[in-house]
Amino acid sequence: MTLRAHTPIAELDLAERGVDSSMRIRRALVAAETTLHLIERTAHIGTYNLDIVTGKRTWSDELYRILGVPVGSPIDSTSYVRRVHPDDLAAILALREALHNGVGFSREHRIVLDDGTERWMETNMQPVVDAHGAVVWLFGTGVDITTRKVAELELAFLAHHDALTGLPNRTLLAETLAAALTAAGSSGRQVAVIYVDLDDLKRINDTYGHAEGDRVIRRCAQCLTACMRAGDVVARVGGDEFVVILADMESNAEATRAVQRMRAALAEPMSIGTVTMRLRASFGISCFPADGDSADQLIRYADLAMYHAKNTQRGEVAYFEPSLRDAAVDRLRLEHELGNAIANGELVLHYQPIIDARTKRIGGVEALVRWPNSPNGDTSPESFIPLAEETGLIVPLGAFVLREATRAIAELQRTARPELRLAVNLSLRQLSDDALPATVEAALARAGMPPNLLDLEITETYLVSDPARAAAQLGRLTRLGIRIAVDNFGTGYSALTFVRQFPAHLLKLDRWFVAEIERSEASRTIAAAIIDLACKLGMRSVAEGVETAAQHRLLDELGCDAFQGFYYAPPMTAGDLRDYLASERRVA
Ligand code: C2E
Numbered sequence: 001m002t003l004r005a006h007t008p009i010a011e012l013d014l015a016e017r018g019v020d021s022s023m024r025i026r027r028a029l030v031a032a033e034t035t036l037h038l039i040e041r042t043a044h045i046g047t048y049n050l051d052i053v054t055g056k057r058t059w060s061d062e063l064y065r066i067l068g069v070p071v072g073s074p075i076d077s078t079s080y081v082r083r084v085h086p087d088d089l090a091a092i093l094a095l096r097e098a099l100h101n102g103v104g105f106s107r108e109h110r111i112v113l114d115d116g117t118e119r120w121m122e123t124n125m126q127p128v129v130d131a132h133g134a135v136v137w138l139f140g141t142g143v144d145i146t147t148r149k150v151a152e153l154e155l156a157f158l159a160h161h162d163a164l165t166g167l168p169n170r171t172l173l174a175e176t177l178a179a180a181l182t183a184a185g186s187s188g189r190q191v192a193v194i195y196v197d198l199d200d201l202k203r204i205n206d207t208y209g210h211a212e213g214d215r216v217i218r219r220c221a222q223c224l225t226a227c228m229r230a231g232d233v234v235a236r237v238g239g240d241e242f243v244v245i246l247a248d249m250e251s252n253a254e255a256t257r258a259v260q261r262m263r264a265a266l267a268e269p270m271s272i273g274t275v276t277m278r279l280r281a282s283f284g285i286s287c288f289p290a291d292g293d294s295a296d297q298l299i300r301y302a303d304l305a306m307y308h309a310k311n312t313q314r315g316e317v318a319y320f321e322p323s324l325r326d327a328a329v330d331r332l333r334l335e336h337e338l339g340n341a342i343a344n345g346e347l348v349l350h351y352q353p354i355i356d357a358r359t360k361r362i363g364g365v366e367a368l369v370r371w372p373n374s375p376n377g378d379t380s381p382e383s384f385i386p387l388a389e390e391t392g393l394i395v396p397l398g399a400f401v402l403r404e405a406t407r408a409i410a411e412l413q414r415t416a417r418p419e420l421r422l423a424v425n426l427s428l429r430q431l432s433d434d435a436l437p438a439t440v441e442a443a444l445a446r447a448g449m450p451p452n453l454l455d456l457e458i459t460e461t462y463l464v465s466d467p468a469r470a471a472a473q474l475g476r477l478t479r480l481g482i483r484i485a486v487d488n489f490g491t492g493y494s495a496l497t498f499v500r501q502f503p504a505h506l507l508k509l510d511r512w513f514v515a516e517i518e519r520s521e522a523s524r525t526i527a528a529a530i531i532d533l534a535c536k537l538g539m540r541s542v543a544e545g546v547e548t549a550a551q552h553r554l555l556d557e558l559g560c561d562a563f564q565g566f567y568y569a570p571p572m573t574a575g576d577l578r579d580y581l582a583s584e585r586r587v588a
């Protein structure tokens with residue numbers, strides 16, 4: 001925009017009108033000036049004028065205030081540029097040069113006041129030209145935008161940093177890594193990406209609350225940062241996940257050494273809640289140029305390596321290998337296909353008889369899921385239940401099992417065995433699904449099965465992350481008349497706690513003890529103790545995996561209430577179960 005010079009209104013009016021009107025105009029002018037001052041003051045806008053012809057330079061009061069100069073002090077051509085931040089000075093001088101040649105500008109920049117305070121200012125300058133196009137006057141505004149700018153910078157910081165630790169976040173990590181790769185590409189150096197995953201954060205959060213968990217994360221951030229060399233970067237990319245970039249390495253032995261330093265720093269004792277703990281983490285490393293050349297790829301590969309380290313042994317370190325990528329691709333495919341199999345009703349249920357010790361006849365059956373068309377040819381639940389648990393697919397899978405098993409067994413109850421019990425395995429992940437009681441009730445109602453003929457089996461191998469919630473869910477189910485069985489009892493590391501915390505009715509003795517019962521005195525003693533414990537707690541005991549007559553005899557002598565295993569019958573389809581029940585003989 002170019003302004004055209006004209007005769008100031010006030011002068012015109014004074015020349016053309018009489019004194020009275022000049023007084024009126026003068027008053028109006030004073031009023032207008034006062035209004036202008038107020039606007040300038042309120043909006044933090046200062047104005048600047050330079051008459052090129054006379055060399056007269058004026059600042060409005062507000063511009064003095066913005067630039068931290070006493071109002072009315074003498075000013076010269078350096079008064080403004082002297083206060084421009086050194087980093088912005090070159091740009092401002094270039095723009096000023098252009099201004100004198102008739103090109104206006106608008107620019108945000110910092111100024112440094114005489115007392116050293118930094119402020120942000122938006123300077124807007126326009127030349128005013130005469131009829132011949134010559135610059136005769138410069139007019140400008142200076143706006144104090146410090147408040148807005150600080151907020152903007154904070155926002156920009158937050159968009160690139162993690163609020164809890166102040167470390168770079170995933171976005172900034174990707175940008176920094178990309179820059180490090182470009183630099184390493186030209187210098188011929190290596191870059192390592194180290195994925196760090198804290199091992200026990202979930203447990204700490206669940207046990208001591210999120211404030212304590214946050215403290216642990218901050219401490220971890222400090223430990224990792226303290227281990228870095230200048231130029232390395234630590235970023236936080238998830239709840240308990242950090243990524244470290246070693247930007248300029250000679251060999252990947254440096255990455256191994258960095259992991260050793262980080263592990264040692266984390267292992268310094270720290271008081272958490274009521275205990276003193278040593279933090280542990282799993283580490284995965286990928287390297288440029290050996291493993292890949294893009295930031296995204298290297299971060300993913302380091303993550304895969306960390307995942308591998310965590311699964312093989314917590315607190316360990318693993319380097320990325322292509323086989324890990326292939327396994328991840330297979331896993332993703334399997335997950336996708338399992339999701340389809342559940343949705344398309346391709347899973348089938350087998351039922352394994354459970355023999356009642358008193359009647360020596362089949363008292364119930366356990367539903368066991370199979371995947372006949374599994375892409376890797378393995379139909380066993382052990383090959384896909386862990387995947388379903390990890391991915392959350394266990395919830396629809398479990399709902400299918402409940403629906404289908406209650407339907408099939410209710411039919412047998414109506415047509416063949418009214419008292420036949422059904423046992424269904426539940427994964428702990430299903431227990432944390434609030435909809436579980438409703439899903440169970442709906443399945444029973446739809447099938448027309450009495451709730452007191454249903455047992456839900458829960459394995460105690462895993463640590464229950466929210467025992468109060470799980471107990472509440474189980475309580476709702478037991479109030480309906482459903483029984484709870486503790487599956488694989490004796491194999492987990494919190495067996496007795498589990499029994500104390502949860503309202504269980506049955507203990508299923510793990511097949512590992514049964515397999516050893518003939519040749520191991522210790523297994524026999526443990527089996528006897530578990531059967532005794534169940535009896536004393538008013539619970540029923542069930543032995544799993546009985547394969548021989550001798551095992552059956554020993555367990556029977558120990559007073560076990562029920563038996564399950566290949567010795568009696570393998571898992572079978574619902575159709576085979578119907579035939580089997582029809583031709584059932586009592587177990588000797
Ligand atoms: P589990 O609940 O302990 O089930 C018993 C497992 O022992 C079954 O394996 C069964 O086939 C096997 N078995 C039965 N008798 C014998 C025997 O005499 N000797 C030996 N060696 N094994 C015997 P399966 O069907 O492969 O199931 C494995 C596990 O998968 C089950 O262990 C259960 O934890 C889980 N699972 C099965 N179906 C489901 C399901 O619908 N939902 C959930 N969440 N888990 C399931």
Ligand code: MG
Nearest residue numbers: 366425457487
């Ligand atoms: Mg079971």
